[in-house]
Amino acid sequence: MNIATAQVRVAVSPYAHRLARERSLPLETLRGSGPGGRILAADVQGFVPVAAPLASPNAVAPAAALSPTAHRIAAFATAVALGALQDLLAALESSGHVFAIDDVLLRAAGRAFVEMPQAARFGGASVALELAGRQTVFAMIPEMALTSLRALRLAALADSRDETETPATLSLRLLPASDIRPMMTPLLPGRTMRLTVSSDTPGDHAECLLTTDAASVDEATAAAWLATLKSAIEQPLRLFV
């Protein structure tokens, strides 16, 4: 079903792998010069993007093709360790309290808005959860308890309500678990921030990409907001009390 995971294995040296990860270079774009096509460090360090639109002196059309807001989009990425959270969820589950990572992410986003209120200057501390072709909005003022969040989320999944037009600062998109790192996602209409989350297949880490409208959210604020979110998920106990 997922063609990306069924691909032929790419041989890559551990060091080259690390360098590519640090540079956010997809291994598929690299050509390996080692034995059997193994990608080596030199292949990553010497990588020159091919046909990069802005690198071409003759390119006029590509700039026009960009969305009108593209030039004022900022993006921030981080990897969040999920180990502590998974342990906590497992412990809670064994005592009969079931929560999903989705619930915790909503709660953590709410927490980040409480701690970084300037991020929510436009649109209030509400979060729109992106579902298939629609959104459902959770008001986060002041902070909603996890059990309520979960009940609301399950109810929203069950009905077909679309709250795309309801005001919210942030839209939250959860990608299916895969080992793919989101590189760029566009902002949704009416949202000044978008958080895209993709956990790896073992569920140890999640890659989080925050795209913001730089005109609405100061870059330092956005980075601090993302750091707050990361910290909240990595030390999850505080979200449950």
Added chain:
Amino acid sequence: MAMSAARARDDFKGAPNLPDPKILLDLFERMVLLRRFESIAQIACRKGETPGFLHLYIGEEATGVGVCAHLRPTDWVTSTHRGHGHALAKGANPGRVMAELFGKVDGICGGRGGTMHLYDRSVGLFGTNGIVAAGIGHAVGIGMGARQQGRDDIGVAFFGDGAANHGGFHEALNFAAVQRAPAVFICENNLYATATPLKSITLNPEIATKAASYGMPGVAVDGNDVFAVWLAMKEAAERARSGKGPTLIEAKTYRTVGHHEGDPVIGTYRTQEELDAWIKRDPIDMFRKRLIEDYGIADAEALAAIEARIEKVVEEALTFARNSPEPDPATVLLHVFADPINPPAALAWRAVGETRTQGWLEAVRDGIAEEMRANPAILYFGEGTGERGGSFAHTKNLWQEFGAERMVDTPISEQGFTAAAVGASATGARTVSDLMFADFAFETAGQIFLQAAKLRYMTSGLMSAPMVVRVGAGALRSSGPHHSGIYHPVFAHMPGLIVCVPSTPADAKGLMKTALRAGDPVIMLEPKALFASKGEVPVGEHFVPFGVARIARAGTDITIVAAGQMVQRTLEAAEALAAEGIEAEVIDPRTIMPLDIDTIVASVRKTHRLLIVDEAWAMCGLGGEIAQAINEFAFDELDAPPGRLHTAPTSHPFAPVLERAMLVDTARIAQGVRDVISGQPPVPDHWYTVGLKSAAPANPAPAPARSLPAASAAAAPSDDEPITMPFGDLTVSEGTVVKWLKTVGDQVKEGELIAEIETDKAVVEIEAPASGTLNAIDQPVGAVVPMGGRIGGIKK
């Protein structure tokens, strides 16, 4: 009573005067202590309270007690697998010995040693010993070390008749005799080496006569007569203490129990008649009778009072052992090496000052001489290293400066003098055991691996053997199969051994000086190929710490780890590669154990490639070890698979052309570097030379082990004393009930035979654990019972 005392004096007219009655009563009391302690330990062992199995001293008490009565706490005894009696006779605390048998934290070795490894520095107990004859040479070194330190303390070795046919016995006695060592050798001849009769394994079963081979007195005594032993030891101890040399005493005795607890008393090798005859000569009963009837210095009541007092002592010992906590599992890694592993001198900061050019041998000689001047307790044992200055001239002039007492020329008895080095170094002296060639270390491998390296751990850090084993190592121009090996991975495998492979005269001197101040045994593998090399050596005090690598050449493209004579070959290869634009970083670890992995990891973080060049063989070797360490610590730094170059997996051939074909040389190193950089490292030959690829049959899956019925002791009601299949022999897992001598409802007395169980080894007689009524037979005749399993119960 007065009459019998007078008669005793008459009887002893020809013998030396009777000693003070207190001495004789002490001998009696000590023997009772040994007997009662062992009897209690026997019961604890049968109940499964002691984790291992025990070799009991029952029947032989007169020998240990008679000998140790002449010893001070500062004298040392070395002992055997059957050594609880020696420990107690030497004065060890019964409660703490019992706790050690239980593996408890209050044991004399903190639970790390156990029954066959009982050491106690405070009373001069140098270990019961799991290795036959291993302790004999220790006593020689203990005596020589005490003499060198200006004390008249002596070393006394206990061993059995089995040891008298072991090389350790012959080497130690010969070395002791020629050195006039302050030592006494006590052979406890109980007629059987485990189950092998002495007369079947030697044509000269008169062990005392073997002393003549070495030019020392040999005395045979009745080992069940404590006073006879006492008299023989009195003379031997005085002789040793006064510098007249060692004595061999053969004490003819008998153990009236099995070889170990769980082993049958008679077995297939002894007769009931023989056992009965010796029981009639029980050392305690005989001495009790003589004290009362012949010497008249005590009556039965007085001796019974002594026995009652001892009964209390051993009961307290048992309670103490039972109540002592288990050792903390979190401490399991402690006491392998001294902490810190380096002596203070090696860690002190020194300004880098003046240097001078010196040859390897001269530099190391200087280091040894400096340390021998600083520490008069250093002894140097070696073959031809005295007046002749060593086979490589590696001890030239040391004999002239330090004399024959310290630069000891030894017989070719690696086992004997290395054992002496262990004994001396653990008791206040320091020793170098110079074995000439690394290959020869295997002649005394047991002393290095099993005695020296394990001593600190066995004693929970209370003792250690800081000796230096010095050998010329590695290939050098057709030295052939028996003079070319280096073997450092073999030594580094052993926890507790420090392994040095220096590559420059300065490092060789600095490591030797550190080794002579260290707290642990050090094996110094000096590459013979470098003996003719020269280098800059710091003038004045110069120490090289263990576990600190040297960056022999800085580079950016690949890390090469090489030690010993491979360092120079690697530096040559690095120069050749520099011309090709490859800058290699060369790391010389200097010590293989401890290994400075941090420096190697830091280098790989810089170069992202690794090649290990090592003179030893690849199988289970340094290349695999370091490469795996990089996987563990710095996997994400590797841009190519690590490579390893080792000496080919063959013995060292004599023909120069063959030898060149097996050794790693500069050209091979350069090619190995190119191969690693190209991402295709060299693969060592050992995978291809085993010849098994086609011939090996497929292994059949092992049959699952038959499960045993579970022990059911837990189900017994509280007033019911369980009758159990005794523990004891760890090689037997179960037995079959062959006979019940009682039926349910019978009255039984404690100790009465009630059942027989047959194991693979013997028929085990089951005694009633308490007096009462046999109220249950849980396992009928024919039932298979696991060790420790309940077979019935007695209502008290």
